[in-house]
Amino acid sequence: MVMACALPCAGLAAEPQERTQLTMDSGRPRTPEQVAVRFEHALLGFRVLPEEQKIEGDATLEFIALDPLPRLVLELDHQLGIERIEIDGAALPPSAWRNPEGRLSIDLPQPLAKGERVRARIVYAGKPRVAQKAPWDGAFVWSKAPDGQPWIATSVQGEGCDLFWPCIDHPQGEPLVVEQRITVPAPLVAAGNGVLLGVDERDGWRTYRWRAQSPNTYAIALNIGPYEELRGEYRSRHGNTIPLHFWHLQGRGPQARELFGEFPLALDFFEQVIGPYPFADEKMGVVETPHLGMEHQTINAYGNDYEKDEYGYDWLLHHEFAHEWFGNQMTNVDWDEMWLHEGFGSYMQPLYLQWLRGDMEYHASLLKMRAGVANRFPLVSGKSQVVEAVYSDEIGPGHDIYFKGAWILHTLRGLIGDEAFFTSVRRLVYGRDDPAPGNFQPRYASTREFVDIVNDVTGRDYDWFFDVYVYRPALPQLLAERDATSLRLRWKTPDDLPFPMPVDVRVGGRVVTVPMDGGQGHVELPADTHYTLDPHSKLLRDLPHIDAYREDAAARAKAAREKAGEEK
Incomplete structure (x- = not known):
């Protein structure tokens, strides 16, 4: 997720919407029924009606029982009305399911034995939640492109996949394969995750068919608009060829081409310093969105208005792209471990500047981050957390998962040296020291695993380092x-x-x-x-002196807000 809003946020709802805490939380501990299944395949059909701000969903989900299973338990926002549920092709009576708070429980006609498969089809429809301030407030953004055509996006990291499709709303709820059939009014374009299988057009509607492997649950996204597409190829240092795609709004060709020119350089950096691009057999994809950005696997959301920072590159593009390694390839086992996404992803920006231009910009970028470190809560609490708690500066580590996380990695690198540091990071991301195209799969990881990796690579015990920096709020x-x-x-x-x-x-x-x-x-x-x-x-x-600066800045900001309120 991005760190700060750089643009006006489109698609604001006029009135607050009814919500349940279960739906608004993402990452609650899985139920026993959810732990007892492996999510094999999801076929997600969406018909998107821009004028009504409504969706019609048709989801077919396939699971394998890891233990005896009497029912399926999923999450789906209760604002989306369920019209029909089928199990293995047979319709269930309405009494067989319930979804009062957004936790959908489906009684199976016959309990499953270990190893048996089940296919559930859920047909639903309704007006999904509208984001108040995407991407920090997750849901749909119903906006308009400059030419007045519909411009629509989803961004659901904070609140979870259940805002628009039935899922297991937990980091470990990833399906092995997801296919999407996104139907939109012609001539709109729907850019999606993974590989485009085809486009069908009939009666004024277009259906885009996409297929992706092992996507993060919150990385499944709808991106719809009057897009033009830039295409290219990148010849990897690992010998394979990676398709490049950028969907941008019509009329923004010159800016889009300039940004598109940054794709190969970013790829070369990550492949040289970290390892092979994890989704090379699908694409490196970026889509222009009416919100700032989000790390949607192979279709990263980009809404930075083509603005370069003082270092002369687009930090937003680079940060979200970093999550293809730290978030999508390597996913934390629990949201409590979110610094593994955001801290590593944030450290990639100064590291990129060092690789590209040298030490001065590396240190300048880190110094800017250092002023944002608050040290109010530990990066990892040691207990299961929901996303909103982790990203909150009031009750959780908040921005520290970005800035403090990056600084921890900078300090660790200086302590153990480049060879051990990058070997440890590579093993965390890929589960092996020698990743090559085709010899690794997306994986889950934890802070404890990273500590063990560092200890193994160095042959020394560095638990003391992480005990102080990660599990305690105050700095030494x-x-x-x-x-x-x-x-x-x-x-x-x-x-x-x-x-x-x-x-x-x-x-x-x-x-x-x-x-x-x-x-x-x-x-x-x-x-x-x-x-x-x-x-x-x-x-x-x-x-x-950093603490004094932070206190002074906070006091000045408070005074400015109070003055603005008085002037109104």
């Missing part, structure tokens, strides 16, 4: 005391946790690395000699 403090002949250093950590982090000290014109065994160390320091702690900014640590 580096205390320095000077006497006549030396400088004594000591780490102060939350809960007095061990923290043997080495510290570089510049003494005059030379840099000395202090080992800090037991969290303490010292360096000889002649009288009147100037010293600088951590002169190359390798360490994520408590910095009072």
